[in-house]
Structures are given as structure tokens and as C-alpha cells.
Amino acid sequence: MIERALVVGAGIAGIQAALDIANSGYEVILVEREPSIGGHMAQLSETFPTLDCSQCILTPRTVETGKHENIRLYTYSEIDSIQQDENGDFTVRIRRKPAYVDWDICTGCGVCQEKCPFKVESLFERGVGTRKVIYTLSPQAVPNKPVIDAENCRYLQSKWDIEAGRVPAVDAKGNPAKPKCGACEKFCPTGAIQWDQTDTFFEEKVGAVILATGYDLFPQSRLPEYGGGKIPDVIDGLAFERLLAASGPTAGKILRPSDGKPPLEVVFVQCSGSRDPERGVPYCSKICCMYTAKQAILYKHRLPQGQAYVFYIDVRAGGKGYEEFVNRAMEEDGVIYLRGKVSKLFREGDKVIVKGVDTLSNRTVEIAADLVVLATAVIPRATNPQVAALFGVPCDENGFYCAANEELDPVLSIAPRVFMAGTALGPKDIPETVAQASGAAAKVLSLFQKQRHAQSQAQGVLEAVGD
Amino acid sequence: MAIPYFPGCTLSTKASGYDRSGRAVAQALGLEFQELPDWQCCGATFPLSTDNAMTLIAPTRLLRQAQEAGGQMTTLCAICFHVLRRTQNFLQEHTDVLERINWFTEEPYLGQVRVTHFLELLRDQLTWETLRANVSQPLKGLRVAPYYGCLLLRPPAEIQLDDPDDPHILHECLEALGCEVITFPYQSECCGSYLAVSKPTVPQQLAQDILASAQHHGAQALVTACPLCQYNLDYPQQSVRGWAIKPLPVLYFTQLMAVALGLPEQVWGMEGHSVDPRPLFEPYRATVA
Numbered sequence: 001m002i003e004r005a006l007v008v009g010a011g012i013a014g015i016q017a018a019l020d021i022a023n024s025g026y027e028v029i030l031v032e033r034e035p036s037i038g039g040h041m042a043q044l045s046e047t048f049p050t051l052d053c054s055q056c057i058l059t060p061r062t063v064e065t066g067k068h069e070n071i072r073l074y075t076y077s078e079i080d081s082i083q084q085d086e087n088g089d090f091t092v093r094i095r096r097k098p099a100y101v102d103w104d105i106c107t108g109c110g111v112c113q114e115k116c117p118f119k120v121e122s123l124f125e126r127g128v129g130t131r132k133v134i135y136t137l138s139p140q141a142v143p144n145k146p147v148i149d150a151e152n153c154r155y156l157q158s159k160w161d162i163e164a165g166r167v168p169a170v171d172a173k174g175n176p177a178k179p180k181c182g183a184c185e186k187f188c189p190t191g192a193i194q195w196d197q198t199d200t201f202f203e204e205k206v207g208a209v210i211l212a213t214g215y216d217l218f219p220q221s222r223l224p225e226y227g228g229g230k231i232p233d234v235i236d237g238l239a240f241e242r243l244l245a246a247s248g249p250t251a252g253k254i255l256r257p258s259d260g261k262p263p264l265e266v267v268f269v270q271c272s273g274s275r276d277p278e279r280g281v282p283y284c285s286k287i288c289c290m291y292t293a294k295q296a297i298l299y300k301h302r303l304p305q306g307q308a309y310v311f312y313i314d315v316r317a318g319g320k321g322y323e324e325f326v327n328r329a330m331e332e333d334g335v336i337y338l339r340g341k342v343s344k345l346f347r348e349g350d351k352v353i354v355k356g357v358d359t360l361s362n363r364t365v366e367i368a369a370d371l372v373v374l375a376t377a378v379i380p381r382a383t384n385p386q387v388a389a390l391f392g393v394p395c396d397e398n399g400f401y402c403a404a405n406e407e408l409d410p411v412l413s414i415a416p417r418v419f420m421a422g423t424a425l426g427p428k429d430i431p432e433t434v435a436q437a438s439g440a441a442a443k444v445l446s447l448f449q450k451q452r453h454a455q456s457q458a459q460g461v462l463e464a465v466g467d
Numbered sequence: 468m469a470i471p472y473f474p475g476c477t478l479s480t481k482a483s484g485y486d487r488s489g490r491a492v493a494q495a496l497g498l499e500f501q502e503l504p505d506w507q508c509c510g511a512t513f514p515l516s517t518d519n520a521m522t523l524i525a526p527t528r529l530l531r532q533a534q535e536a537g538g539q540m541t542t543l544c545a546i547c548f549h550v551l552r553r554t555q556n557f558l559q560e561h562t563d564v565l566e567r568i569n570w571f572t573e574e575p576y577l578g579q580v581r582v583t584h585f586l587e588l589l590r591d592q593l594t595w596e597t598l599r600a601n602v603s604q605p606l607k608g609l610r611v612a613p614y615y616g617c618l619l620l621r622p623p624a625e626i627q628l629d630d631p632d633d634p635h636i637l638h639e640c641l642e643a644l645g646c647e648v649i650t651f652p653y654q655s656e657c658c659g660s661y662l663a664v665s666k667p668t669v670p671q672q673l674a675q676d677i678l679a680s681a682q683h684h685g686a687q688a689l690v691t692a693c694p695l696c697q698y699n700l701d702y703p704q705q706s707v708r709g710w711a712i713k714p715l716p717v718l719y720f721t722q723l724m725a726v727a728l729g730l731p732e733q734v735w736g737m738e739g740h741s742v743d744p745r746p747l748f749e750p751y752r753a754t755v756a
Contacts, residue, residue, distance in 0.1 A: 224632030346652035348680070353652070 002089045002207035003448045004029065008079060008387070011039020012058065012430060013212035013422030013437040015065050020441035022070035026448055029204045030065065031094055032075045036141035038062050039214055043124065045244035045252070047430055048294040049325035055247060059140050066142035072204075076147055080201065082390055088417055092204045098197035099147035100156065101134070106192040108144035110136075112184035120152045122249075126239035128257050129249025134184050138247055148193075154181040159195060208417045208444045211401060212437065213387055215423035218273035218280060218377035226272065226345045226374060232258040233352050234345055234372045236272075237291055244298050254302050256371045259350065262303055263370030267354045268292045269342045270312045273377035281377045281398060286427040288375035289316045293326045295373065296335040308335045309367060311342050311356050319429070338365060345372055378427035391418050400426045411440040419443050470588070471536035472500035473529060475547040476508050482544070482694035484736025488721040489543045489585060491734035496593060496601060503532045503540065511546060512661075513553045520567045526554040527568050531576040539581040541588050543721065545693035548584040549618040549626065555582050556625050584619065586636050586692060586720070587628060595643040603729035604751045605645030611723070612649040612686035613637035614677065616696040617657050631655055640720055641690060644727040651684040653677040658699040670699040671707055678704075678712045688716040688747060690723060705741035716744030729753035 003026050007018045010032035018028045030037070042062075044054035065071055080095040101112075112134045122131035124138070133152045136144060150156045159179035161167045171177055185193040217236055220229035227234045233256050235243075242248040243255065256263045270288050273280035289312065296308040310329075315337070317323040329335045340357035347353070351368040358365050380399035381387075388395045392415035394402045401420050404412040411419050421440040422433040470493070478486035493500045509529060514522035529551060533540035542548045558565040558578050569575045583591075589598060613634075620631040629636045634655060641648045656677060659670020677700060681689055691697050701717040704710060717740070725735050726748050737744050 224630075228632070344652075344656075348652065348683075 006206040009212040010037035012041045016437035017441040049321040062142040103145040115187040213424040267369040268310045272374035285378040293329040300333040471540045477694040485719040487736040488725040492724040545619040551582045599643040612681040615655045658696045714742040
């Protein structure tokens with residue numbers, strides 16, 4: 001067995017698993033689809049229930065991962081194919097997407113991002129912020145190397161238009177047509193921009209795999225009663241995290257997307273899509289009660305004159321210090337909790353009208369809110385079925401990976417030497433994710449260790465026979 | 468084309484204007500409504516108890532009348548449509564219940580009738596283009612807000628007429644007539660329904676919200692396909708003391724069609740309204756040659 005592990009996904013689960021294995025002296029191949037590592041945790045402002053700065057507790061681990069001698073990092077990359085030989089070892093083909101930047105030459109100075117004249121909506125900022133067309137996910141990105149978003153890049157698009165003959169090959173003056181812009185290339189001090197990059201493929205051999213591919217949020221477009229994503233001041237929990245984050249688009253000021261004003265009435269809607277077998281997902285997303293309480297507390301800390309309301313079905317705060325945390329939101333920070341569902345959201349003037357019910361007073365409630373935050377359900381990545389098929393792991397009816405035994409072998413898959421961790425298996429919070437990641441790493445390490453032990457014993461026998 | 472037509476109780480009494488305008492526009496468009504013989508009440512609500520076949524006898528009998536009349540039927544009343552279509556769906560799935568009802572009525576219903584709402588007929592069989600081509604008095608500049616209510620659209624899996632969160636069918640009809648169509652957030656809210664009988668203050672409050680929102684969005688009239696919605700939104704405007712909303716006519720879509728198709732005022736059926744809509748149509752009156 002090759003004593004090297006593949007970890008797919010470099011969110012907090014993948015990072016933790018990779019570090020645990022690497023720190024035990026074994027090599028790790030860590031593959032991440034995004035340009036840099038950290039996953040969703042890098043998007044969060046603070047974590048519950050301690051209100052630690054998420055970026056601050058994550059960065060030491062991303063940095064350690066980035067420079068660890070035993071970790072080979074493939075970011076902006078995906079698993080292309082995988083083959084298992086008769087010994088059970090895997091040959092993995094990794095496809096790195098073209099960044100159009102030579103990362104070996106790039107120093108990460110950031111001049112290109114300053115000079116790039118085009119801004120587009122940022123997926124990392126969940127639609128409440130923008131980024132340049134050449135970008136890193138955040139200033140703390142590991143690796144701190146930019147990529148060019150080809151779809152929105154003027155240079156690449158005009159270059160390809162010329163090459164494909166979609167525009168005349170010569171301009172009005174008879175000069176050959178040239179691609180437009182190219183600002184990043186002009187200003188790059190090391191000449192790292194590489195317009196001709198294509199997919200590059202790498203092959204790695206590993207003896208074990210950990211899948212830590214993470215989660216997504218239920219799309220607002222599937223909640224038509226809540227505006228279907230068309231009301232600018234109705235955002236999801238991750239978008240509100242970006243508004244709260246000091247490194248976010250508003251530098252931590254809570255300003256609503258439509259007009260940039262501080263919202264004085266904010267309504268949080270829990271179970272947006274969760275626990276809704278008819279129209280959403282049947283399961284509880286587990287983290288929303290806690291992060292909503294956290295967001296309401298942080299909102300009250302930043303805007304004490306504002307009012308926060310939380311609509312909930314019931315508060316599920318199982319965890320160390322969790323119940324106390326929710327009570328703190330209600331009692332110390334004056335967040336108004338209303339037990340009931342919101343039936344409808346719509347825009348009237350510059351307000352978002354929230355129509356709901358308070359089942360404790362048995363009355364309908366109408367709130368004219370400035371901002372509505374939907375705690376949308378945790379759902380599996382859309383790519384889960386493909387990744388699962390690639391590695392021979394089954395998915396459950398909701399699309400999360402299935403463990404070999406959900407109770408006693410929660411990180412083991414039915415595929416030999418394939419382990420799993422984190423939210424790819426189902427909704428869970430950061431501590432639980434990290435615990436699972438360490439668990440999966442321990443499973444891999446025990447495989448490797450068992451082989452070494454057997455080898456050293458065999459060596460002992462041979463030596464004894466030799467004597 | 469002759470189409471078996473079930474008017475229902477309300478259209479024979481309080482909403483006779485809906486019936487009159489509906490029959491007239493159907494005729495003008497070459498669709499001959501043939502009233503079902505010997506009809507009775509549809510039951511007025513779709514029963515939610517599933518173990519009692521008794522409550523389904525009335526709508527089943529109507530389906531049988533339609534079976535005899537050629538296998539399809541159309542309605543104007545959104546509630547009749549709702550009850551009949553859901554009964555039809557239910558009986559197709561629960562043949563045992565159908566069998567029990569047939570034993571009782573001794574008039575076997577075979578379970579194959581197609582129930583349509585007149586709007587659906589216009590959209591799917593006549594098409595909006597044909598309707599537009601027949602408009603002689605386009606209602607240009609008339610700002611109307613379609614009001615769908617609940618029963619025409621819900622539950623969507625069974626009714627399958629339109630998306631209840633983003634409905635279009637009335638919009639498209641009114642656009643074909645030349646109106647300026649206004650979308651407002653209360654377009655598929657409940658009007659309070661039968662609470663008008665037991666707790667009239669509830670629909671009155673809902674009506675004020677609905678009308679105020681439509682007015683706020685610039686509507687000169689509300690347009691509906693349901694006689695109960697029409698009643699709940701129109702009647703209190705005249706009868707309730709302390710009503711805080713400016714008068715807003717509430718019309719049936721067939722009434723606007725009658726005007727736009729240039730039909731005579733006798734078939735508009737607008738006399739019985741609490742808020743008289745007729746002044747709105749002065750500019751669109753067909754000139755008698």
C-alpha cells in the first residue's frame with residue numbers, strides 16, 4: 001500500500017484531515033476546486049458560541065497547510081479520473097483549470113487586482129459584494145495567487161473572438177486586430193500572466209482517500225414565496241456573514257444591498273427550506289438555530305438601535321454552551337423570537353413586508369423589515385453524485401454520502417480505503433466537522449501504521465532468521 | 468364549437484353578471500356554452516375528509532351529467548372549477564370510492580370527464596392570439612390588477628392551471644384585451660372566503676389590505692375569476708361603515724372581455740356591483756354604427 005493519502009476538498013474538514021495525516025509524517029495530496037483553501041469557514045465572520053473571529057482561527061491552519069512539507073496542494077483543480085489497482089492503491093488524475101497566471105513566477109503582490117478595470121459579482125461574497133476579473137478569494141488567500149475569470153475577461157474574450165474569426169482580422173486602418181485591455185499583463189512586475197494556459201493534468205498515486213467536499217445552501221430561487229431571490233434585501237445566511245465580516249465588502253458595517261443604508265428592522269427566517277418535505281428538504285439543517293442567534297447578537301452589537309426578529313419552528317440548540325448562547329440572544333441582546341413560520345415576503349416601497357404567524361400568541365404578524373435574512377437549508381453539493389460514483393460511494397436520498405454504518409462507522413464508506421468527513425455526509429457545525437475530519441485521518445493513519453507495523457515485524461523475523 | 472357549461476349556484480344569483488358576460492363572450496368567440504341539464508350545487512368545498520364518499524356525491528353527479536353531454540365541461544366560477552377538478556382527480560385515483568358512489572346514485576360515472584376553467588379554454592384551445600384578433604375596442608391605458616385568489620391556483624399539483632407564486636393566466640388574458648396589467652403582491656392572497664358569513668370582519672380586513680395594495684400600485688380596477696372573491700372585495704366597499712379605502716371596482720375578466728369585444732352594454736352585467744365600474748369604460752364604449 002502506498003503510504004500517501006488523497007484529500008478531496010480543502011474546507012475546514014479537508015484541512016484538518018490533511019494536517020493530521022501530514023503531521024504524522026505521511027504525505028497528503030490535497031485537491032480543492034476553488035482558487036484557495038478554507039471553504040465556507042473563510043466566509044464566516046464569527047463562530048458560535050464563542051464569537052471567535054472565524055478568519056483568525058482558520059488562517060493559522062490554512063497557512064500551515066499551504067507551507068507544510070508533507071502536503072502537496074492542488075487548488076483550482078478537480079479530480080478527473082481515478083483507478084484502483086489490484087493492491088487497492090489509487091492512481092488519481094487531477095485536472096488543474098487554467099488560471100492564466102503562472103503561479104511559480106507570481107509573487108502575490110496584488111497589483112493585477114488593483115489595475116484590472118472590470119468588476120463582477122462575487123460568488124464568495126454571496127452577491128453582496130464584487131470582485132475584479134482577476135482575483136483571489138480573500139486577502140488572506142492560501143495560496144495567495146490570483147486566477148483570471150475567463151468568462152468575464154475582456155482580453156481573453158476578445159482574443160478568442162479574433163482567433164475564432166468572430167471579429168474582422170484587421171481593423172478600419174488595416175492593422176491586425178489585437179485583443180483589448182490586458183491591464184494585468186502590462187502592470188505585472190514579474191510577467192506572470194500567461195494567456196495561453198490550458199487545463200493541466202497531474203497524476204498521483206495514493207493508498208487512501210478522504211472525501212470532504214462540503215455543502216451548499218438551498219437556492220433562494222426555489223423559495224418563490226420568499227421572493228425567489230428577486231428581492232435585493234432578502235439575503236441568505238452566508239451573505240449576512242459577508243456583511244458582518246471585517247474582511248467583507250462593507251468592512252463589517254451592516255449595510256443592506258439595495259441602497260446601502262443600515263437596516264433598522266431585520267427579520268431572520270429559520271428553516272427556510274429545511275424541515276419542509278413538501279417544497280424544500282425534509283431534514284433539519286442543524287446549524288441554522290445557532291448561526292441565526294449569533295447573527296442576531298452580532299447585529300445588535302453593531303446596531304444597538306436596531307431591532308432583530310427571529311421566526312423559528314423550535315430552537316434546536318444541542319451542544320456545549322449552545323442553549324445558553326440562544327438565551328443570551330433573547331435575554332441580553334433583546335432579540336425578539338417569534339415561534340411560527342413566515343408565509344410570504346414581498347417588496348412594498350423600500351421595505352420588505354414579512355407576513356408570518358406567532359403561534360404562541362395565536363396571531364398573524366406583519367413586519368415591515370429593512371432586511372430579511374433567510375437561514376436557507378444546508379444541501380449537498382450538486383456534484384456529490386458524480387464524485388460519489390467516481391469513488392464508489394453511495395449517496396442517500398438527499399444526496400449526502402452514506403457512511404458504512406451511520407452509528408458506529410460514521411466516517412467509513414463501503415468502498416475500501418475511502419473515508420469521508422464533514423458536511424458532505426450531512427449538516428453539521430464546525431466542531432463536529434473538525435472532530436470527524438480528525439476521525440477520518442485517524443482511520444487513514446491506522447491503515448498506514450498497521451502496514452508499517454507488519455513490515456517491521458517481518459523485518460524482525462527476517463533478521464532473526466538471518467542470525 | 469359547443470361546450471358543456473356548468474354555471475353553478477352563485478352565477479345564477481349574485482354573480483349573474485359573470486354568467487351573462489361569460490356566455491356572451493363565449494358566443495362572440497365561436498364557443499357555444501351548452502348548459503348542463505338538471506344541474507345542482509357542486510358541493511361548494513372540496514371535502515378534506517377522505518373516508519366519506521357522501522360529500523363527493525354532488526360533484527360526481529355533475530361529472531356524470533358532463534359525461535352524458537360529451538365528456539368535458541367548463542366553468543366560470545373558480546370554486547366550482549376547484550371542486551370539480553379535484554373530485555375528478557380524486558375519483559381517478561380512488562376507483563373504490565367511485566364504485567361506492569355509483570352504487571348509490573345508480574347513474575354510473577366512468578371517471579373520464581375533463582374539467583376546464585374558461586380561462587384555460589381560452590389559453591389552450593382558443594389561444595390568446597385569436598382573442599387579441601377579436602378585440603375591437605382595445606382597453607388601452609386601462610390599468611387593471613389581476614387578482615387570482617386561492618382556489619383557482621391551489622393546490623398547484625392538483626389544479627395544474629398556473630404557478631401560484633407567479634401566475635400569468637389572467638395577466639395574459641388582460642394583455643390580449645389591450646389593458647395595462649399591474650402585478651401587485653396580494654394577487655394570490657386569500658380574500659377570506661366563507662368567513663364572510665361567520666366572521667365578516669376577517670375578510671373585511673383582508674379586502675382592505677388587498678385593495679389598498681392594488682391602489683398603491685396604480686390599479687384602476689381589480690379583475691378576478693371568482694364570485695366569492697368579487698363579493699368579498701366589492702360588497703364591503705359600500706356596506707361597511709368606517710371603510711378607509713377609496714372605491715375600487717372589482718370586475719370579472721369576462722366583463723372586460725365583453726367591453727373589448729365590442730359587445731352591447733346589456734351583456735356586460737355590471738349593474739349589480741357595489742362600486743359601479745361602468746364609468747371606467749366610457750372611453751371604450753363601442754360606437755353604434
